Amino acid sequence: MGCKVLCPSVALLAYLMICEHVRAECTPPSFASRNVVLTANHLSTQSFSDGSTVTFECVIGHKPVNLKASRSVTCEQNQWTSLELSCTRKSCGSLADFLNGRYDMTGNLFGDTAKPVCHTGYMLAGKETTRTCRDQGWDGRDPLCEPVKCSAPPALENGQLQDEPLDSYDYLDAVSYRCNTGLNLIGQSTLHCSEDGTFKPDPPKCVDGCLTPTIPNAKRIGGKSPPYKLGNFIEYKCEDGYTLKGDAYIVCKANGWSPEPPQCIAECTPPSFASRNVVLTANHLSTQSFSDGSTVTFECVIGHKPVNLKASRSVTCEQNQWTSLELSCTRKSCGSLADFLNGRYDMTGNLFGDTAKPVCHTGYMLAGKETTRTCRDQGWDGRDPLCESVKCSAPPALENGQLQDEPLDSYDYLDAVSYRCNTGLNLIGQSTLHCSEDGTFKPDPPKCVGKLWLKLGNLQNIFIKHDLYLIS
The missing domain is CATH 2.10.70.10 (Complement Module, domain 1)
Structure with missing residues (x-):
């Protein structure tokens, strides 16, 4: 007589087979690309139970794109729902020009900067301060641009100004120098009051002859060493890796070196684009x-x-x-590949390096190994493949069972075969198989069994660790 009730020991064994159900949790959510951050009351939490809801707000300097968008997300089955809130940078507006100046702005949104620039003939009073668009607007205030003033120009050794010096000079005012008798003036004789409040270029020099030329990466191969008097010459050569630009041979004359001293220009490394x-x-x-x-x-x-x-x-x-x-x-373009007999191409594109994978129509399969074609310099490599009709060989034999009809040598695509079990056995699985697109019968053949199969229902988060048998 069969056992009708599980004894306590068997019930205990069944209990040991059940794994504890662990409820899923969510890690802290992040939507950085939306310029948002969790509100302060959620920032320190490391995990959130299923069903938890958290809220976001815009990061500093940003505002919602849509004021009506939801700011909350919920933990559902170990995943967060989608966040509607998305934020964009706040605008500080454009800064107007100020007295005798304007702003050179990178933009007018949060984080952008505005550099003050005075009009020609004016200069900033005090230290230059770049303004920045902050969360509450532009920081700082308009600077002051005052007229450029230059103090007295520098004195010239062995020379003097052609006119009496003034206490100060306005923008672009000029001064000129002259050398004492018998000396040569080397450089520019006239200087101008420049935009930074200094005279430019550097003042000239008064010398008895010519100054020693300074030519980086050059070496003297002819002429005397300094000092240089009228009529002296120098000949130069550049060091390896540099090219001479100008004349290698120069002579000291009344107005300085003639021609101008050359330069040694570094050579170029191989270019790359x-x-x-x-x-x-x-x-x-x-x-x-x-x-x-x-x-x-x-x-x-x-x-x-x-x-x-x-x-x-x-x-x-x-x-x-x-x-x-x-x-x-x-x-380069290889053009699109046309469909071939009983097939087509699945293409990534038709430019150099793109590929085309052959795909046979339903009921056909590739003859031989699949070969993907590639767009090369001269066009598509390879050639069209051959798609032949799907054929299945005889279906597998069934242990303790047989086909309902006599087997054939081969079957066409979608042809069906059916199995039956020997008397007294149960057929488990699909009794009918079909010739599939890869030339095999599907699904897997059934089984003929004499045991009682116990099917467990849809139990989530439960794992069976041991086999359970009911013994008659």
């Missing part, structure tokens, strides 16, 4: 440095073509810098 999808032509690839005035040419990298066919492809080394490159290249 990677963002334009270009590369140096082959004849320049191995060169490691380029002298001032050198010109090089570029071409498109493989798989690319010029955006503008008339754009210049050359750049020139000028003062240790390359000029701008006009040439810019974009990916």
Whole structure:
């Protein structure tokens, strides 16, 4: 006679098979891209139970895009609901021009700055203070711009001003120097009161001959060492890695060096304009440095073509810098691939580097290995594949059962076969299988069993750890 009631020991075993149900919790929510932050009463909480609701507010300097948007989210099944609130930077408005000046502004939103700039002929009184757009508006106040004044110009050793000096000078007022008899004036004889309240350029010098030239990265290879009298000469050569600009041979004359002393300009390193999808032509690839005035040419990298066919492809080394490159290249197009017999392509695009994956129509399958095609420099590689009709071989045999009909050597797509179990056995699973798109029967074949199967219902968060048997 079968057992009708579970004994206490079996009930205990069943209890041990059940895992404790753990209720899901949420971690602190974050919606940084919306410029929001949790309100103060939620900031220190590290976890939130299911059903908890929290509120957000705009970060400092921001305001809601929509005043009616909900500011709350709720923890549901370990996930937070969507947040409607989104905030944008507050506006401080534009700053008006002030007396004898204006503002150079980066914008008028929170965090933007406004730098005061005086009109020509005026200068800031006191230290320059850049204003910033804060949460409550622009900080600081308008500065004061007062007329430029220069104090008396500097004295000249072995020389003097052509006119009597004044106590102060207005903007752009000029003064001129002259040297004592028998000395040469080297530099600019006339200076002007400039916008920063000083005379510019630097005052000249009065010398008996010429000042020693200062030429960085140059070495003297001819002529005498200083001091230099009228008629003395110097010949220069640049150090390795630098190019001479000007004349190497100069002579000391009544008005200074003639011609002007040369310069040694650093050579350029190989240029790179990677963002334009270009590369140096082959004849320049191995060169490691380029002298001032050198010109090089570029071409498109493989798989690319010029955006503008008339754009210049050359750049020139000028003062240790390359000029701008006009040439810019974009990916070549291979065009779209047409559908093929019994199939089509699933394409990522039709430009260089894009791919096209062959997909057979329903009821057909690829003959051979699937090969994805790629857009190359000369067009699409590979060729159209062959999609042939789906065929399934004989279905698998069933232990303790058989097919209801005689098996065939092969089956077409969606052809069906049905199983039955031997007498006294139960069929568990689907009795009917179909020839599927990958050439196999699906679903998995059923089983013929003689045991009693106990099906557990939809129990969430419960785990079975051991097998349970009812013994008759």
